[in-house]
Amino acid sequence: MSERTYYVTTPIYYISGQPHIGHAYTTIVADVLARTARTSRSSFFLTGTDEHGQKVAEAAEHAGMSPQAWCDALVPRWQQLFASYDCAYDDFIRTTQPRHERVVSAVFEQLRANGDVYRGTYEGWYCVSDETFWLESKLIDGNCPTCGRPVTRLTEESWFFRLSAYRQRLLEHFRANPEWVRPRSAYNEMLAILEGGLEDLSISRTAFDWGIPIADGSGVIYVWFDALLNYISAIGWSSDNAAFHARWPADVQLVGKEIARFHTIVWPAVLMALGLELPRLVYAHGWITVDGQKIGKSLGNAVDAFVLAERYGADTIRYFLLREAPFGSDFSYSEEKIIARRNADLGNDLGNLLNRSISMITKYFSGVVPLSTATTFSDAFTTLPPRYTEAVLDLRFRDALEDAWTLVSGLNRSIDEHKPWALAKATDDSEAQARLATVMYDLIAGLRWLAIMLAPIMPDRAREMWHQLGFTDDIALQSIRELQWHDLLPGHHVGTGAPLFPRLELTS
RNA sequence: GGCUCGGUAGCUCAGUGGUAGAGCAGGGGACUCAUAAGCCCUUGGUCGUAGGUUCAAAUCCUACCCGAGUCACCA
Numbered sequence: 001m002s003e004r005t006y007y008v009t010t011p012i013y014y015i016s017g018q019p020h021i022g023h024a025y026t027t028i029v030a031d032v033l034a035r036t037a038r039t040s041r042s043s044f045f046l047t048g049t050d051e052h053g054q055k056v057a058e059a060a061e062h063a064g065m066s067p068q069a070w071c072d073a074l075v076p077r078w079q080q081l082f083a084s085y086d087c088a089y090d091d092f093i094r095t096t097q098p099r100h101e102r103v104v105s106a107v108f109e110q111l112r113a114n115g116d117v118y119r120g121t122y123e124g125w126y127c128v129s130d131e132t133f134w135l136e137s138k139l140i141d142g143n144c145p146t147c148g149r150p151v152t153r154l155t156e157e158s159w160f161f162r163l164s165a166y167r168q169r170l171l172e173h174f175r176a177n178p179e180w181v182r183p184r185s186a187y188n189e190m191l192a193i194l195e196g197g198l199e200d201l202s203i204s205r206t207a208f209d210w211g212i213p214i215a216d217g218s219g220v221i222y223v224w225f226d227a228l229l230n231y232i233s234a235i236g237w238s239s240d241n242a243a244f245h246a247r248w249p250a251d252v253q254l255v256g257k258e259i260a261r262f263h264t265i266v267w268p269a270v271l272m273a274l275g276l277e278l279p280r281l282v283y284a285h286g287w288i289t290v291d292g293q294k295i296g297k298s299l300g301n302a303v304d305a306f307v308l309a310e311r312y313g314a315d316t317i318r319y320f321l322l323r324e325a326p327f328g329s330d331f332s333y334s335e336e337k338i339i340a341r342r343n344a345d346l347g348n349d350l351g352n353l354l355n356r357s358i359s360m361i362t363k364y365f366s367g368v369v370p371l372s373t374a375t376t377f378s379d380a381f382t383t384l385p386p387r388y389t390e391a392v393l394d395l396r397f398r399d400a401l402e403d404a405w406t407l408v409s410g411l412n413r414s415i416d417e418h419k420p421w422a423l424a425k426a427t428d429d430s431e432a433q434a435r436l437a438t439v440m441y442d443l444i445a446g447l448r449w450l451a452i453m454l455a456p457i458m459p460d461r462a463r464e465m466w467h468q469l470g471f472t473d474d475i476a477l478q479s480i481r482e483l484q485w486h487d488l489l490p491g492h493h494v495g496t497g498a499p500l501f502p503r504l505e506l507t508s
Numbered sequence: 509g510g511c512u513c514g515g516u517a518g519c520u521c522a523g524u525g526g527u528a529g530a531g532c533a534g535g536g537g538a539c540u541c542a543u544a545a546g547c548c549c550u551u552g553g554u555c556g557u558a559g560g561u562u563c564a565a566a567u568c569c570u571a572c573c574c575g576a577g578u579c580a581c582c583a
Binding site: 011014053054122124184196198201222223257261262265286324329330331332337340343344345347353354355356357358359360363364399402409413417419420421424497499500501 | 512548
């Protein structure tokens, strides 16, 4: 048996509107994980769109389109966004695709057959003028909280998922696996919900028909129940056992913190009902904010993610998103901060290091990596690549990048310590010449490491770096974990340097 | 309102009982291979507030203030 495939998912994005930087953020993170995992094993990266439900139906109606036409028109926007950020997903699932609808219907039938889905009645307060159901706790003096009119008691037949039956097993799983939901705050919150008790979940709707129909005509399937199943419908559950079992359970399921509940309580209960393993990790990350305010079209502060990619380059934004704040917590975005990171970390530290190194080796050794009999770096940094990889796969991107930058700083410092320009002038001093060879060898060796390590995060700039360093094979195939300093062979010809990250000034 | 998380230098954050840290920004210096970049030195904080526990608290406890999320059918 070969090693299991690394399987990472993003939420499928609800297409009631346009995509924004927040969608790109989650997808970039998944892409970085997939690319990193791929340097040592096979990996599968799934994203897609969630297309059913009332909101989509309404959005389509306002646009004068059928729901399906609306979705068909919008899906390319998401795909273009992800392409503009170099997100190389392996599959893009849409919940309106037959391969998905088949699975949802099959799951519904299977769970009905074993009693986890049953016919019951839903009772609640309903505001006729707003056409909205309200929880008793939300009512204001027994009236509708938005329009103030009296609400009526409504009783409706509905299909329920027996969520409450899984409470004990969920609790056990949470307690036995305190790391399965991260960050810790999300774990605590979800555990508290479990401890407070669970009620069964109504999983059918009759007020509208944009959804997957229930076989007996009793409405459509609730969009969340539908949506969650994408994670298994896309990889062949019930249709391709070999493919399915090579991938499931997912290694990482990324979600925004606002949907942690569905992914850490409802979703695992459904998996238990199906007799499937639970994902290894659900990571509920924070949001990108503008001045501390959540990005959303209703706030009118949505950053045009397409413009950002074009203005700063996908790799600069990718780096910024992973480096600026610890993954998991919210962080405030601004173009000033992007430019600061770009110029300081990428331009001054990394880009300039590459440029000055190539310039010197070209000047002093005609671009040929010299034979070195000593070394200035390998001892201090031998454990960096595996440590870096572990941090990335553990979603500690900030730590990983800080760690990688110790090598960047170390190389810059070494140049100033050894003053190659002075050594080069001492042409009749053989010791100086040997030291010059060592310094230059170590610079190129270190830059080679950096290009390979950074490739999952900045695929385009790392590739450019790789080419400037004179390598012609595929950088994505290089194993980060197994990097060896002396895999750089003397005699190797470097290429031509050109600024990797030209300085930017704030425009507008 | 209940619950969860956060509030540490101008900015972004590390630090979970033992003399306050990093990067960036600011100031000074020596150099020149380089994207006026890099290197060295340096200014800067009563660790949200008020109490408490302790020989010792940013770190534990209590209350409060501020910000964010969530509280079950919008997704």
